[in-house]
Amino acid sequence: MNQDLILETRGLVKEFKGFTAVDDVNLKVERGTIHALIGPNGAGKTTVFNLLTKFLTPTRGQLLFNGQDITRKDSASIAHMGIVRSFQISAVFPHLTVLENVRVALQQKRKDTFAFWRSEKILDELNDRALALLDSVGLREFSHALAVDLPYGRKRSLEIATTLALDPELLLLDEPTQGMGHEDISVVADLIKEVGKNRTILMVEHNLNVVADLSDTITVLQRGAILTEGNYETVSADPRVREAYMGVEEDPLEGEGGEGNAPVVEASV
Amino acid sequence: MYNKKLNLVLLGLALVAPFVLYPVFLMKVLCFALFACAFNLLLGFAGLLSFGHAVFLGTGAYVTGYVMTTYGLTPELGILAGVAMSALVGLVYGKLAVRREGIYFAMVTLALAQLAFFFYLQTPFTGGEDGLQGIPRGNLFGLIDLTDNMTMYYFVLAVFIGGFLTIYRTIHSPFGQVMKAIRENEPRAISLGYKVNQYKLMAFVISATLAGLAGSTKALVFQLASLTDVHWFMSGEVVLMTLLGGMGTIWGPVLGAASIISMQNLLASGPLANYIHVVMGVVFVICVLAFRKGLVGELQKVLRKNSG
Ligand SMILES: Nc1ncnc2c1ncn2[C@@H]1O[C@H](COP(=O)(O)OP(=O)(O)OP(=O)(O)O)[C@@H](O)[C@H]1O
Numbered sequence A: 001m002n003q004d005l006i007l008e009t010r011g012l013v014k015e016f017k018g019f020t021a022v023d024d025v026n027l028k029v030e031r032g033t034i035h036a037l038i039g040p041n042g043a044g045k046t047t048v049f050n051l052l053t054k055f056l057t058p059t060r061g062q063l064l065f066n067g068q069d070i071t072r073k074d075s076a077s078i079a080h081m082g083i084v085r086s087f088q089i090s091a092v093f094p095h096l097t098v099l100e101n102v103r104v105a106l107q108q109k110r111k112d113t114f115a116f117w118r119s120e121k122i123l124d125e126l127n128d129r130a131l132a133l134l135d136s137v138g139l140r141e142f143s144h145a146l147a148v149d150l151p152y153g154r155k156r157s158l159e160i161a162t163t164l165a166l167d168p169e170l171l172l173l174d175e176p177t178q179g180m181g182h183e184d185i186s187v188v189a190d191l192i193k194e195v196g197k198n199r200t201i202l203m204v205e206h207n208l209n210v211v212a213d214l215s216d217t218i219t220v221l222q223r224g225a226i227l228t229e230g231n232y233e234t235v236s237a238d239p240r241v242r243e244a245y246m247g248v249e250e251d252p253l254e255g256e257g258g259e260g261n262a263p264v265v266e267a268s269v
Numbered sequence B: 001m002y003n004k005k006l007n008l009v010l011l012g013l014a015l016v017a018p019f020v021l022y023p024v025f026l027m028k029v030l031c032f033a034l035f036a037c038a039f040n041l042l043l044g045f046a047g048l049l050s051f052g053h054a055v056f057l058g059t060g061a062y063v064t065g066y067v068m069t070t071y072g073l074t075p076e077l078g079i080l081a082g083v084a085m086s087a088l089v090g091l092v093y094g095k096l097a098v099r100r101e102g103i104y105f106a107m108v109t110l111a112l113a114q115l116a117f118f119f120y121l122q123t124p125f126t127g128g129e130d131g132l133q134g135i136p137r138g139n140l141f142g143l144i145d146l147t148d149n150m151t152m153y154y155f156v157l158a159v160f161i162g163g164f165l166t167i168y169r170t171i172h173s174p175f176g177q178v179m180k181a182i183r184e185n186e187p188r189a190i191s192l193g194y195k196v197n198q199y200k201l202m203a204f205v206i207s208a209t210l211a212g213l214a215g216s217t218k219a220l221v222f223q224l225a226s227l228t229d230v231h232w233f234m235s236g237e238v239v240l241m242t243l244l245g246g247m248g249t250i251w252g253p254v255l256g257a258a259s260i261i262s263m264q265n266l267l268a269s270g271p272l273a274n275y276i277h278v279v280m281g282v283v284f285v286i287c288v289l290a291f292r293k294g295l296v297g298e299l300q301k302v303l304r305k306n307s308g
């Protein structure tokens, strides 16, 4: 067995009422890498994330984290073990302040999360760390704003800061740049690169510039099954990948994008 | 600062109120205000809509009434017994309910409450349709006779303040932060490693306990515990009070309870006495359509606009 694998799925299957959304996926994520999971809409990428974090129960198959079988753990336990996910649709706590959003994550490791008789002022101890995290995503000056009032791109940044607050070994990011403008994309991409220096990241991403720029390994999913796998050169040279994406011969994986528009493979139907 | 001043003013008003208004009316308001605050802790801050909260009010009332009548306990012990039993029922019902989400949660609480209603209807100790009448108020700590309504009022006020502060603290505690996070985005809270059902259960038990406190106190005020307290009308009324006043606000349920009780009192003696439920229904509809955030919620919105 490969000691360098942080995450492995064996024969992972998810069926929804006879429809197979994830079909015998054997995914291997190496420690310390940035691993991208790409594929057309409906390929099953989010479903894989839901299975990895037990938001859905696999129909068949096994999940291994650091060689340990986590197939039967619940979502919260998986987070405790060190796998923390983000969501495709931005997931902040809208009516908490930006600072509180991060603090809720920091608070999780404390023993007093059930203390209803103590003042929340004791959580101020966490403010320095929370502010440092907000600093790292450029949100310090918004710390007292409500999360709901942040522009979209900043919500995504807040989400990453919140995820990082748990100091996870493995980050699962579901389309961290989706719906963002050009500048926000490069901010988030830089952030991911930075974060990826000392942990493992598995991310779903439609923006192929970002994928090309960041990932060490790419897995292409199509109709629930793995189509191909490898580094960017290998994957982008594969004619089946082009077909899966566009059904045409032009090269979707050529990261050019005129006028600052990254090629976003989306809504190709 | 501003809030501190407001609280002092309110406290002052509460202290002189029985010289102006009927103490029994005021005690009724305080009991229902506490009930609504307890309910609001669950709905407004944990995001859980219980349709069976009357069980906890009624359990508090029946148990306190029973032990006071049968064993002649002092009122603080009688209340303690009622509260403890409400907490226990809250724990059992909570365990069954928090596993369900959204509308299913509400349905489970309603079903369990109906079960309790039939239990209280059939079991001999509650006095069936008549209820428990003539519950003695007793001597507080064996010393202070609570028979006098003025004395009783200050006792009820103290109970209310105690319950209210407990709720306030819970909302502004480390636990309260987690509770609000779950209300705001449950999947996200789970993904951050929170076992959300445990927190929901905790919120449920605290809410049930304080609803029980309201019921126990109410039984002493009116010297009566009856099926009205456990009827599903009562579960509906507390929803109405909370929504009218403003769910998720600290003072909303208090204002909501005061408005509803005042309205009921006014209507009861007037020509509309037979149509109380219709009037309530109309009020509810108007409230839901016109000010969705409730009285306090809308007021806060106006204040915020004027200040910024
Ligand atoms: N809970 C569910 N019940 C039934 N079908 C589902 C469920 N979740 C996902 N599916 C289906 O499974 C397939 C894969 O969906 P999934 O969301 O994983 O795709 P995706 O690769 O993340 O796509 P996108 O790029 O649009 O986010 C889709 O056909 C979807 O309709």
Ligand SMILES: [Mg+2]
Residues within 6 Å of the ligand: A045, A046, A047, A088
């Ligand atoms: Mg998806």
